[in-house]
Amino acid sequence: GVDKKILVIPGDGIGQEVTAWGQKVLQTIAVNYKHNFVFEEGIMGHVAIEATGTPLPDETLEKARKSDAILFGAIGHAKYDNDPTLKVRPEQGLLKIRKELGLYANLRPIKLFDELLEASSIKPEILRGADILFFRELTGDVYFGEKKRSEDRNTASDLMIYHRYEVERIARKAYEAARSRRKKLCSVDKANVLESSRLWREVVQELAKEYSDVETEHMFIDNAAMQLVKDPKRFDVVLTANLFGDILTDEASQIAGSMGMLASASVGDSTGFYEPIHGSAHDIAGKGIANPLASILSAALMLDISFGLKTESLRVIKAVEATLKQGYRTMDIANKHTENHFVMGTDAMGAKVLENLS
C-alpha cells in the first residue's frame, strides 16, 4: 500500500456536509486496499474568516503545502453576496490557495451515468454518449488581474490578462489528455473581440502543429455556450480560460444530470486539489439534503490523478454507479416520474455508497 497525507477542507455551506463522505470513502478504500491515508483538517472561506479574520489562514496553507492531496468542499456565504462592499471575502481564500499551490489546470470531466439519463432538462437522445473533459485555466485571467475601484467608487475594473506560458502549459496538458481520448480538442475563446483571446488562439494554433495527431477546433465562447446544450456529443476535450471555463462547466452540469454529480481536479506543479463543482449552496445548507456524490467522485479523481491508484478510483466510481442502479437518489437527481426511486438525504446516500464499496 501507499502512504499519503490528505488535507480535508470542508469549507462553507454544504461543503461541511458532503466532504465528510468524500473522506469516508477514502478511508474505506485505505482499509480495503491496505493503504495508509493520514488525514488532517483545515479551515478556509467564511468559516475561516469567522474564526481567524482571514479566508485562508497561514496554518491551512502550510498544511496544504505539506499534504499529498487536498479534498475541498465549497466556499461562499450569503452575507458577502448580499454586501458587495465587504473587503474580506471567502472566495479570496480559494483563489489564493489555487495561486499559491500553482494549481493552473482545472480538470472537469462531464460524463453522464446511464441511470441519470432522465434527470436532466436536456433530451436523453441528445445526452446519450456525451463525454467531455474540460481543461479550465485556473490561476490567470480576469480572476487574478489587477482590480481597481476609483476613489469616488463610481468606476470599477478587473484586468483580463494572459501570458503566453500560462496558455501554453494548460494547452499542453489538454492536448496530452486528448491524445489518450478521442483526439479532438476544442479551444474556446472570444478572439473576435478580446486581445487576450487572440494571444490564447495564437498559442493554441502553434501547439496544434506539434499535436497534429489531435484535431483542433477553435470556437467562440458564445457559440460554445450554445453548442454545449445543442449537441454536447460533438465535444471531447475542451480547453478554455478561467472565466469562460467557470461558466461553461457549470452549464455543462446539466449534461451530467445535476451539478451534484460533478467532481473536479486542480493540478499544477505539486499537490492536487479535489473539489465538487457545486458551490456552498446556502439555500440548502444545513438541511442534510445535499448530494454527496460530487465529493465522493472528487475523492475518486484524487485516487487516480494524485495517487495513480486507478483500480481504487474505478472501484469508487463503480460503487456510485451501483448505488444509482439500486434506485437511490438525492433530491437533485430524483425523477418524480419514476416509481422505484428512493429519495434520501446526504448521509443515507453516502452510507449506501460505502456499503457498495465493501
Added chain:
Amino acid sequence: GVDKKILVIPGDGIGQEVTAWGQKVLQTIAVNYKHNFVFEEGIMGHVAIEATGTPLPDETLEKARKSDAILFGAIGHAKYDNDPTLKVRPEQGLLKIRKELGLYANLRPIKLFDELLEASSIKPEILRGADILFFRELTGDVYFGEKKRSEDRNTASDLMIYHRYEVERIARKAYEAARSRRKKLCSVDKANVLESSRLWREVVQELAKEYSDVETEHMFIDNAAMQLVKDPKRFDVVLTANLFGDILTDEASQIAGSMGMLASASVGDSTGFYEPIHGSAHDIAGKGIANPLASILSAALMLDISFGLKTESLRVIKAVEATLKQGYRTMDIANKHTENHFVMGTDAMGAKVLENLS
C-alpha cells in the same frame, strides 16, 4: 402612415442572405399599412474592409446617424478567425457603430413559438411557457476597455471596466420593462470575484429599492448559465453585462429552438439598431439555407420599438407563426421525426412569410 428612413446593412456571410427578407417584410408592411419607408443600404464588416479598407466606413456611419432605424445582418469572416494577428477586423465595425450611436441596451427576447417545442435539445416540458427578456449592456465592459499587447507579444490584456452611470441606465431600462411584464428581474454578475461586478451589484441593489414593486434577484454568471438550461421558466427579465450577456443569450437560443429564430434590438439615445442574434455563419453562407426568421423578427422589433407600430409588429409575428403552423421549416428548425414538415431554403421560407403577411 408614418415616414421613416431605414438603413439596411446586410454585412457578412448569411447576413447577405437573410437581411433581404427582413427588408421585404418591412416593404410589405409599408404597402399594406400605407407607411412610407425609405431604404438606404450601407456596408460594414469584412465586405467593407474588402471595399474600403475599414470595417465601418464614415459613409455608413453618416447614413446610420441620419436614419430612423437600422436593419443589420451579421458580421465576421473565417479569414480573421483563423488569423488572430490581423489588425483590421470586421467586428471592430460592429463595436464602433454600437459605441458611436450610443446603443447601450441590447434587448434580446427569448420566446418559443409553440410549433418549435420539439426543435430544441431541451425537453418540451422544461421549455413550455418560457419567456425571457434579456437586457445586455452593449457599450461597456471588456469589449471596450483598453486592449494591450506587450512588445514581445507574449502578454495580452483587456480591461473589464464599468462606470456607475453605465450600469444605472441599462438597469433602469430593464426595471421599466420588468414592470410591464411579470415584475421579476434577475441581475447576473460575478460579484464573488470581480470588482466590476461588485459595482454592478451595488448599483442594482440601490435601484431595487426604487423599483420595489419588482422582485430583484442576483445570480452569479456560472449559476445563471446552469439555471438557464435547467429551468428557463424561472426567469422573466435578465439584466447583465456585455460579455455575460453575449454568452447567456447565445446559450438561450436553445430555449427558442434555434439561433435562427432570435432577433435583437439595440437601443440607446437615438436610432435603434435591429439584428439577428446569429452570426455570419461562414459554414452555411452562400448555400441559401439560412433561416430568415431572425431577420424578419428583427424587423418586427423595429416596427414596435423604434416606430411604435405595435399592430404592424404583431402582424409580422403572426405571419411567422402561421408559416410555422403550415409546417414550413428551414433546416435548423426542422424536426426529422415529424412527417408534415416542408424543409426549404432561405428564399422559399421568406416568400412563405410574405404570403402570410397579405
